[in-house]
Amino acid sequence: MERDADAIVLRKHCRIARKRLARLLVAGSDWLYMIRPLTRINCSLRNFVQRKMMHVKPIGALEDNYMYLVTDKLTGKAAVVDPVDVDKVMEVVKSEGVELVAALITHHHWDHAGGTKKLAEVMGNQFPIYGFGDGRIEQLNKVSTDQMVFKIGGLTVTCLHTPCHTTGHICYYVCDENEKVVFTGDTLFIAGCGRFFEGSAEDMNRALNVILSSLPDETKVYCGHEYTVANLLFAKSIEENNGDIDQKLKWAKQCSSDNTPTVPSTIGEEKLFNPFMRVSNPSVLGALKIDDPIEAMKKLREMKNSFKAKV
Numbered sequence: 351m352e353r354d355a356d357a358i359v360l361r362k363h364c365r366i367a368r369k370r371l372a373r374l375l376v377a378g379s380d381w382l383y384m385i386r387p388l389t390r391i392n393c394s395l396r397n398f399v400q401r402k403m404m405h406v407k408p409i410g411a412l413e414d415n416y417m418y419l420v421t422d423k424l425t426g427k428a429a430v431v432d433p434v435d436v437d438k439v440m441e442v443v444k445s446e447g448v449e450l451v452a453a454l455i456t457h458h459h460w461d462h463a464g465g466t467k468k469l470a471e472v473m474g475n476q477f478p479i480y481g482f483g484d485g486r487i488e489q490l491n492k493v494s495t496d497q498m499v500f501k502i503g504g505l506t507v508t509c510l511h512t513p514c515h516t517t518g519h520i521c522y523y524v525c526d527e528n529e530k531v532v533f534t535g536d537t538l539f540i541a542g543c544g545r546f547f548e549g550s551a552e553d554m555n556r557a558l559n560v561i562l563s564s565l566p567d568e569t570k571v572y573c574g575h576e577y578t579v580a581n582l583l584f585a586k587s588i589e590e591n592n593g594d595i596d597q598k599l600k601w602a603k604q605c606s607s608d609n610t611p612t613v614p615s616t617i618g619e620e621k622l623f624n625p626f627m628r629v630s631n632p633s634v635l636g637a638l639k640i641d642d643p644i645e646a647m648k649k650l651r652e653m654k655n656s657f658k659a660k661v
């Protein structure tokens with residue numbers, strides 16, 4: 351619909367420009383008056399060609415959780431990721447003026463999936479709630495399986511099964527024609543990863559360094575918690591001379607004092623400073639005095655579990 355409206359505006363400006371140029375050829379006139387429609391054509395063309403369809407809004411919840419509202423701006427349809435605080439989600443849905451059409455649950459832990467019962471009360475039992483079907487997410491009615499694809503308006507959502515933090519963890523990869531984002535829950539954090547509650551170092555290596563690392567480098571990463579500063583302090587304790595860690599840490603500390611979110615990063619960035627995505631890198635292997643990436647993943651997780659950041 352909006353695209354049609356743009357085409358109409360574009361045609362209108364072309365028509366005005368043609369008329370004014372014809373008048374100029376006949377009589378000569380004010381140049382600025384003649385040229386203005388041409389600049390408007392340029393502007394309309396830019397909007398027409400480069401329209402951004404996807405919008406992601408992080409919504410803080412509990413102590414340091416993130417919920418997200420992802421909207422297709424062309425249709426106004428939106429999905430919410432991990433809606434633990436339903437009241438807050440509904441406030442944002444109202445203020446953004448969008449139509450909430452689905453919930454995407456990354457995993458069953460209460461700080462991510464704890465709002466589904468209330469959401470079904472508010473939106474009705476038929477409201478689509480996506481997630482892994484192991485019976486641990488209340489009101490789940492859309493079972494997400496690996497590589498399953500569905501639409502939110504014009505956005506394409508692909509489910510990526512990434513077991514380790516929990517056996518049923520799903521990351522949601524969302525694309526439109528211009529942009530790619532991935533909601534990584536408690537699998538991939540900025541500069542870190544989730545604990546291996548229900549999986550092994552091999553599982554996390556597959557999740558991070560086979561599945562997520564194969565997404566395009568420009569894919570934006572929206573994770574489940576704001577842990578960035580602490581994660582980067584740990585990263586620095588492993589790779590003291592990694593300038594990308596220093597740069598990101600300086601920026602993240604500034605975000606923290608400004609109280610602004612550090613999401614998103616990108617998959618490409620994570621490969622530069624996230625030690626758990628650098629387990630094949632000689633710099634990380636050398637620091638750990640380990641040859642094998644899976645052993646390095648295991649060792650890093652053990653070290654992180656007992657790491658006390660000196661902020």
Ligand SMILES: [Zn+2]
Nearest residue numbers: 457459515536
């Ligand atoms: Zn969790």
